[in-house]
Amino acid sequence: MTPATRILSSVAAILVIAGCTNYYEIPIETPIKPKLDVSAFQRVLVAGFLAGGTDDVDGNLETTRLLRSQLRTKSELRVIDTDVLPLMEVAAEAPGTPEVKAEPARPAPAADGAEGKEGKDEKAAAPKNEPKGEAPQAATPDKAAAIKDSKDLEPYEHIFADVEYWKKIGEEYQNPLIVTGTVMFTPHQRSGIVQREEEVYDSFGRRRVVPVRTYMERKGYILQPKFIFIDGRTGTVMHSENFREEVLYNANQSTPALSSYFELMDRLIPSFLSTLSSQKIKGTRVLLQ
Amino acid sequence: MRIRVLTVLLLLGATAAPLAADARSDAKKQVEFGITVAQRGLWREAIYRWERAAQIDPKYAEAYNDLAIAYEHEGDLEKARVAYEKALEIEPNNALIKQNYELFKEINDRTTRKDTQDDPGNQNP
Numbered sequence: 507m508t509p510a511t512r513i514l515s516s517v518a519a520i521l522v523i524a525g526c527t528n529y530y531e532i533p534i535e536t537p538i539k540p541k542l543d544v545s546a547f548q549r550v551l552v553a554g555f556l557a558g559g560t561d562d563v564d565g566n567l568e569t570t571r572l573l574r575s576q577l578r579t580k581s582e583l584r585v586i587d588t589d590v591l592p593l594m595e596v597a598a599e600a601p602g603t604p605e606v607k608a609e610p611a612r613p614a615p616a617a618d619g620a621e622g623k624e625g626k627d628e629k630a631a632a633p634k635n636e637p638k639g640e641a642p643q644a645a646t647p648d649k650a651a652a653i654k655d656s657k658d659l660e661p662y663e664h665i666f667a668d669v670e671y672w673k674k675i676g677e678e679y680q681n682p683l684i685v686t687g688t689v690m691f692t693p694h695q696r697s698g699i700v701q702r703e704e705e706v707y708d709s710f711g712r713r714r715v716v717p718v719r720t721y722m723e724r725k726g727y728i729l730q731p732k733f734i735f736i737d738g739r740t741g742t743v744m745h746s747e748n749f750r751e752e753v754l755y756n757a758n759q760s761t762p763a764l765s766s767y768f769e770l771m772d773r774l775i776p777s778f779l780s781t782l783s784s785q786k787i788k789g790t791r792v793l794l795q
Numbered sequence: 796m797r798i799r800v801l802t803v804l805l806l807l808g809a810t811a812a813p814l815a816a817d818a819r820s821d822a823k824k825q826v827e828f829g830i831t832v833a834q835r836g837l838w839r840e841a842i843y844r845w846e847r848a849a850q851i852d853p854k855y856a857e858a859y860n861d862l863a864i865a866y867e868h869e870g871d872l873e874k875a876r877v878a879y880e881k882a883l884e885i886e887p888n889n890a891l892i893k894q895n896y897e898l899f900k901e902i903n904d905r906t907t908r909k910d911t912q913d914d915p916g917n918q919n920p
Contacts, residue, residue, distance in 0.1 A: 529891060530830055536902055537870035787902055791864040792891045793830050794857035795823065 528795035535786045542735060542745050542781050549682035550583040550782070551738065553675065554591035556662050557689040558653025560727070562763035565689035566590060569731065569771070573685060576775055581783040586679055593686065594653075596671070597662035656730060659688050666734050669741035676738025683782075684736040687746070691767055695725035696754060726754035727763065729770035733778055747781065749774045822852035829861060841865050856885035860892045863899065872903050 544550075552573045557565030570590045578585045653659055665671065672684060704718040734746040751770040755761050779785065829844030842865045848858035863878035879896040886892060 530834065532833060532864070534864060534868040536867050536872075538902070538906055539870065789898055789902075791867070791895045791898065793833065793861050793864060794889075794891060795826055795830060 530793045530795075531790055532793050533788065533790050535788050538780060538785045538787060540780065540782055540784050544583065544683055544782050547681075547683040547738075548584060549586055549680065550577055550581070550685060551586040551588070551675070551679050551682040552577065552685045554593045555687050555689045555731075556593050556597065556653075556659050556665070557691070558655070558659055559690045559692035560763055563691055563767045565691050565767075566593070568764070568767060569689045572768075572771055572775075573778070576779060577685075577782070580779050583683065583782065586682055588679075591675075591686075593665055594662060597665035600665065600668065653690075655692065656688075656690050659690065663688065666736070666743060666746075671741070672736045672738070673741030676736075676741060679738065681739040683744075684738050685733060686736060687732045687734040688730075689732075690728070690730040691763075691770075692728050692730075693725065693763075694728045694752060694754070695723070695757070697721070697723045700724070723757035724754040725757050726752060726761075727766045727770065728752040729767065729774075731771075731774070733781070735781065745781065747777070749777065818852045819855065822848040822855045822858060825851065826855070826858050826861060829865075833861075833865065838865050838868050842869070854885055856882045856889060856892065859885070860889075860895060864895060867899055867902075872899075872906060875899060876903060 552570050555566045555569050557569070559565065567590055574585050574587065577583060666686065675684060676682065698721065699719050700722045701717050701719050702722075703715045706714050706716055708714065729751045730749065732746060732748045735744045736742065737744050751773050753766055753769055776785070825844045825848035829841040829848065832838075832844065833841035842862065845858050845862040845865060848855055849862060852858065859878045859882035863875045863882060866872070866875035866878060876899070879892070879899055882892045883889070883896060
């Protein structure tokens with residue numbers, strides 16, 4: 507049975523049943539409980555991320571900024587507005603991490619910039635107890651450029667298991683829920699046969715759209731974030747989630763990296779939010795009599 | 796003796812059909828009322844009515860379908876799953892129930908993926 511026949515037969519079956527049964531379409535809203543019980547927290551600190559991939563986008567800064575802004579409007583938690591932690595540098599200085607080429611570290615601006623003025627924001631000073639005596643700084647693009655894939659990030663990921671470090675951060679910000687993790691945003695290209703629709707005109711000038719299979723060079727980006735949720739009271743990891751999204755464009759098309767980054771983040775923000783806050787999914791069902 | 800047994804069986808058969816019809820009719824009234832109140836947003840009352848309908852006539856697939864929808868609306872996804880499956884067990888070819896169930900499954904699958912920590916299978920495709 508071809509897909510078209512299958513669809514036709516199921517539509518026919520629905521019509522037959524609908525003919526014999528009284529039915530009523532009804533809108534419903536299904537509440538989805540958050541994946542994580544965050545009732546013990548009143549505040550959330552999106553601390554910063556280990557980031558790598560393209561140097562066109564500062565994955566640490568942009569991800570922190572975006573998540574803070576989303577949480578501010580779509581969760582009950584108060585968002586702590588502070589400087590972004592230079593996690594890469596903190597991790598690099600910890601024992602057991604391969605040496606990272608020293609770069610002059612620049613202080614990162616508060617991730618929320620001008621938009622962080624809403625009522626739910628909590629302005630906070632940078633943590634005074636930065637481990638190893640460092641002031642908060644963002645990973646420089648030069649450092650991020652050295653991280654080309656997820657494997658390059660692995661040597662730094664021990665920072666997430668550093669209970670003492672996170673506990674100190676937690677104490678500094680009055681025991682919030684801490685959101686951190688890794689973000690890989692890498693350029694990507696793929697070539698091969700793709701199907702696209704093409705307009706054709708017959709001898710009578712009538713327009714038709716036909717599927718055409720052509721060889722195409724495409725390029726785009728892959729976004730691989732891992733969100734880690736840490737209990738600021740204990741410094742331990744409560745939950746973590748991995749995601750992978752990719753987008754490809756025609757090779758002739760010039761799409762800015764930042765715009766692709768936001769396009770891909772848009773796809774996974776609902777999943778991220780559903781970890782912390784309950785969501786309602788709207789839909790329609792059919793009541794039968 | 797045989798005639799007597801046959802007569803009893805025939806009588807039982809003759810009375811069973813109207814009894815079942817009565818049960819269906821009573822259950823249908825509950826279902827109808829449930830639909831009316833659900834349309835006004837009184838989902839808890841609707842659940843009570845549809846549960847009654849399913850008790851009165853345990854073979855009434857439509858009652859289980861409606862009950863499943865109400866449970867879904869209340870966020871009780873496990874009960875919704877059980878009710879949909881019961882409805883489909885009774886009427887496996889009912890396309891409207893199947894359609895509701897497919898839509899429910901999309902949501903249910905999304906929430907059941909949640910508990911995996913650091914699980915590569917947790918990655919979005």
